[in-house]
Amino acid sequence: MKKNVLNRIQTGREGEDLAVKFLIQQNVKILDRNVRTVQGEIDIIGEKNGCTIFFEVKTRRTRSFGYPETAVNSRKQKHLVNSAYAYLQEQNTLDHPWRIDVIAISLFSSSKPNIEWFQNAIIG
Secondary structure, X not given: OOHHHHHHHHHHHHHHHHHHHHHHHOOOEEEEEEEEEOOEEEEEEEEEOOEEEEEEXXXXXXXXXXXXXXXXXXXXXXXXXXXXXXXXXXXXXXXXOEEEEEEEEEOOOOOOOEEEEEEEEEOO
């Protein structure tokens, strides 16, 4: 694999690890990570107050490509909605409350990461 791809994979993993720690601090119960459905992958699945939450985690080390949350374009949003529906169908929980949130992590400096939680970021 090329160095750029390996760096992206490493940054993504680091971001997801930071997101899980952050979400646990916010009293989110982590149900699963890197779940593959017929529609694609879901980064993190959690639960809070009886609601299943599908998390898309975007992490950036530089501002060269903009802020992390801007990477969740309309194509990615459609993929996330389809993946969430596929998961809910597989679990037979389509009638259970759910939503899709985005966790944006900026690692722009050597200081602590900036983590933003965009709730109800994508409407299905």
